[in-house]
Amino acid sequence: MYELIQVSPNDYYIQCPAKIGLVKLNDTEVCLIDSGSDKDAGRKALKLLDANGWHLQAIYNTHSHADHIGGNRYLQERTGCQIYAPGIECAFTRHPVLEPAVLYGGYPAKELRHKFLLAQQSDAEYLTPKVLPTGLTSIPLPGHSFDMTGFRTPDGTVYLADCLSSRETLDKYQIGFLYDVQAYLDTLEKVKSMEAAFFVPAHAPATEDIRPLAQYNIDKVEEIAQRILALCSQPQSFEELLQKLFVGFGLTMNFEQYALVGSTVRSYLSWLLGKGELEAFFDQNRLLWRRG
Numbered sequence: 001m002y003e004l005i006q007v008s009p010n011d012y013y014i015q016c017p018a019k020i021g022l023v024k025l026n027d028t029e030v031c032l033i034d035s036g037s038d039k040d041a042g043r044k045a046l047k048l049l050d051a052n053g054w055h056l057q058a059i060y061n062t063h064s065h066a067d068h069i070g071g072n073r074y075l076q077e078r079t080g081c082q083i084y085a086p087g088i089e090c091a092f093t094r095h096p097v098l099e100p101a102v103l104y105g106g107y108p109a110k111e112l113r114h115k116f117l118l119a120q121q122s123d124a125e126y127l128t129p130k131v132l133p134t135g136l137t138s139i140p141l142p143g144h145s146f147d148m149t150g151f152r153t154p155d156g157t158v159y160l161a162d163c164l165s166s167r168e169t170l171d172k173y174q175i176g177f178l179y180d181v182q183a184y185l186d187t188l189e190k191v192k193s194m195e196a197a198f199f200v201p202a203h204a205p206a207t208e209d210i211r212p213l214a215q216y217n218i219d220k221v222e223e224i225a226q227r228i229l230a231l232c233s234q235p236q237s238f239e240e241l242l243q244k245l246f247v248g249f250g251l252t253m254n255f256e257q258y259a260l261v262g263s264t265v266r267s268y269l270s271w272l273l274g275k276g277e278l279e280a281f282f283d284q285n286r287l288l289w290r291r292g
Contacts (some may be wrong), residue, residue: 001015001016001042002015002016002041002045002048003015003024004013004048004052005126005182006113006196006205007157007198007200007206008153008155008156008157008197008198010023010024010153010154010155011024011153011154011157011198012024013156013159013200013206014036014044014045014048015043016036016037016041017036017037017067017201017203018034018036018037018067018068018162018202018203019034019201019203020032020033020034020035020036020045020071020203020205021034021151021159021200021288022251022291023058023133023151023153023157024054024066025030025094026053027134028053028055029054029055029056029057030054030055030056030057030059031056031057031058031059031136032045032056032058032059032075033042033059033060033061033062033159034059034060034061034062034066034068034069034202035059035061035069035070035071035072035074035075036067036068036070036071036115037066037067037068037070037071037115037116038071038115038119038151039069039070039073039120040068040072040168041070041072042070042071042072042073042074042078043071043073043074045071045075046074046075046078046079050262055079056075056079057081057082057133058080058083058084058131058133059072059075059076059081059082059083059084059094060084060127060136060138061084061085061086061089061124061127062082062086062089062141062147062148062149062150062151062152062159062161062162063086063089063112063144063145063146063147063148063149063161063162064083064085064088064089064090064091064092064096064098064145065099065145065162066096066099066101066115066118066119066205067116068161068162068202069085069093069096069119069124070115070119070120071118072093072119072120072122072124073120073121073271074120076122076123077162081120082125082131082154083124083125084124084125084126084128084131085122085125085126085127086127086138086140087126087127087146087147087183088146088147089145089147089148089149089220090124090125090126090127090253091245092123093119093121093122093145093277094121094122094123094124095121096118096119096120096121097113097118099117099118099119099231100112100113100115100117100118100259102263103117103260103262103285104162104259105263105269108259109255110248111254111255111256112255112256112259116256117256117259120186127149128186133153135153135154136151137152137153137154138150139152139158139189139217140187140188141160141161141163141179141190142179142180142183142187142238142282143163143179143181143182143184143185143186143187144161144162144163144176144177144179144183144184145162145177145179146179146180148161148163149161149241150163152196152244155197156196156197156198157196157197157198157199157200158196158198158199158200159200159202160191160199160200160201160202160210161201161202162201162202163184163187163188163191163201163214164188164201164210164214164217165192165203165204165217166203166204166205166213167204167213167216168215169198169203169204170216170220171212173251174220174224174249174251175224175245175249175251175261175265176217176220176264177260177261177263177264178221178264178267179263179267180267180271181221181225181270181271182271182274183264184221185218185221185231186216188214188215188218189214189218190209191214192210192211192214192215194210196210201213202245204258209246217237224268225268225271225272225277227245227248228245228269228272229272229277229278229291230240231244231245231248231264231288232278232289232291233249233290233291234290235281235283235288235289235290236288236289236290237286237287237288237289238262238265238269238271238287238289239270239271240257241265241289242258242261242265245261245265246261260272269289273289276290276292277291277292278290278292279291279292
């Protein structure tokens with residue numbers, strides 16, 4: 001863990017739970033793509049930089065989930081680096097309490113206010129083309145999060161952030177976190193058509209061919225949608241539906257899973273409602289969902 005792996009003359013990633021990308025800008029300066037889950041991740045990343053005689057110029061965050069921005073503050077305080085995040089992700093990075101608040105749909109219970117969902121705030125600025133080093137380009141990858149962004153390097157490496165999960169993760173947890181289902185599917189179709197020397201997803205093995213995994217993620221979304229539609233053959237409240245999904249997939253409910261999976265299921269319901277495959281109605285002051 002926290003091994004530095006080289007994939008091209010100037011491109012690397014740090015192997016950790018949410019891979020940290022590293023791009024050499026010259027012989028002495030580098031930038032990071034994300035910063036890991038917490039202060040300890042930032043410390044370990046900085047140790048690797050120091051061992052190679054590299055100075056951290058900037059961190060480019062792909063999105064604002066805590067496991068990608070958790071090392072920001074430590075690295076910024078120690079190196080004085082700039083931090084950039086795209087669109088609304090920048091606001092969440094500056095005000096990270098927004099993440100558990102949005103997931104929960106209200107003031108988050110203390111069980112949700114921990115480093116897995118609530119990173120330390122960092123002084124991020126908006127990601128724009130003018131703040132990117134020469135040759136590094138951003139790639140919009142919305143769906144998993146609001147304005148998630150990947151990056152393509154001059155060496156042809158594409159850092160894909162969280163737009164794919166590994167087969168093992170999907171098989172174990174079934175329902176991967178999504179904010180916008182249609183945007184996510186559109187992103188995966190775009191990823192399937194990409195050409196690159198190497199692809200580095202944050203939560204799946206790095207590879208030269210991303211297409212099979214992208215299709216596996218697409219298939220899993222369709223499987224979840226069909227499961228929801230089948231359960232809604234009879235009217236279901238959200239809580240009833242969520243409980244049946246957990247039981248059906250053998251998942252265990254806790255505060256974190258309630259927030260993460262619950263938020264995702266609500267996104268599926270909105271998507272299926274918009275497509276006309278579900279209907280929503282109120283009965284005895286309950287919001288119910290049924291197959292259209």
